[in-house]
Amino acid sequence: MTTLFLTVGLPGAGKTTRARQLAKEHSALRLTPDEWMIPLFGEPEANGKRDVLEGRLLWLALETLRLGTNVILDFGCWSRDERSAIRWLVESEGETCRLVYVPVDFETQRARIAHRQSTTPEQTFPMSEADLVRWRTLFEEPDGAELEGHEIGGAPPGWQGWLAWAADRWPTLA
Ligand SMILES: Nc1ncnc2c1ncn2[C@@H]1O[C@H](COP(=O)(O)OP(=O)(O)O)[C@@H](O)[C@H]1O
Numbered sequence: 001m002t003t004l005f006l007t008v009g010l011p012g013a014g015k016t017t018r019a020r021q022l023a024k025e026h027s028a029l030r031l032t033p034d035e036w037m038i039p040l041f042g043e044p045e046a047n048g049k050r051d052v053l054e055g056r057l058l059w060l061a062l063e064t065l066r067l068g069t070n071v072i073l074d075f076g077c078w079s080r081d082e083r084s085a086i087r088w089l090v091e092s093e094g095e096t097c098r099l100v101y102v103p104v105d106f107e108t109q110r111a112r113i114a115h116r117q118s119t120t121p122e123q124t125f126p127m128s129e130a131d132l133v134r135w136r137t138l139f140e141e142p143d144g145a146e147l148e149g150h151e152i153g154g155a156p157p158g159w160q161g162w163l164a165w166a167a168d169r170w171p172t173l174a
C-alpha cells in the first residue's frame with residue numbers, strides 16, 4: 001500500500017522543510033505548489049491559477065500512488081473540507097492518506113518567514129504582518145480525531161459526494 005502525506009499548516013510553519021525530510025525517508029515524490037507557481041508565474045496565486053495548478057498536482061499525485069510510489073502533497077490545506085476531499089480521493093484508491101500537521105506559534109512563524117526571506121528570497125513572496133494575522137483566523141486547525149484518520153464524514157450539503165466537491169474546488173482534477 002502506498003501513502004500520500006498531506007501537509008497542513010500556516011505559511012512559514014516549516015511544512016516544506018518537513019516535506020523534504022519525509023520525501024527522503026519514504027522515497028516519496030514531493031509536490032510543492034510554490035515551487036511551480038513562483039517559477040511559472042512569479043507569484044503565488046496568479047488570478048486563480050493556483051487552483052488549476054493544484055488540481056493537476058492532485059491528479060498527478062493519484063497517478064503516482066497508482067504506480068506504487070509514495071507522494072507528499074505539500075498543499076498546507078487550511079480547510080477541513082479540502083483535507084477530507086483529498087483523504088476521500090486517496091482512500092477510494094485503496095491507499096493511505098496521512099495528515100502531517102506542522103503547528104507554529106505566531107512569533108516562531110514570524111521569525112521563520114523572516115529567515116526564509118533573507119536566505120532564500122527566490123523561493124518565497126512578501127508576507128505582511130496583517131497577512132499573518134488574517135491567515136491565522138482563516139486556518140482550520142485539525143483536531144486529534146482528524147489527525148488520527150477517523151471517519152471522514154459526508155460532503156458538505158448540496159454536494160453529491162467528495163468527488164463532486166473536489167472537482168469543483170480543483171477544476172483540473174478530472
Ligand atoms: N524546525 C525548524 N526549525 C527552525 N527553522 C525552521 C524549521 N522548519 C523550517 N524552518 C525554516 O523556516 C522557514 C520556513 O520554512 P518552510 O519549510 O519554507 O515553511 P512552509 O513551507 O510551512 O511555509 C525556512 O527558512 C526554514 O529553513
Ligand SMILES: [Mg+2]
Nearest residue numbers: 015016017034
Ligand atoms: Mg512551503
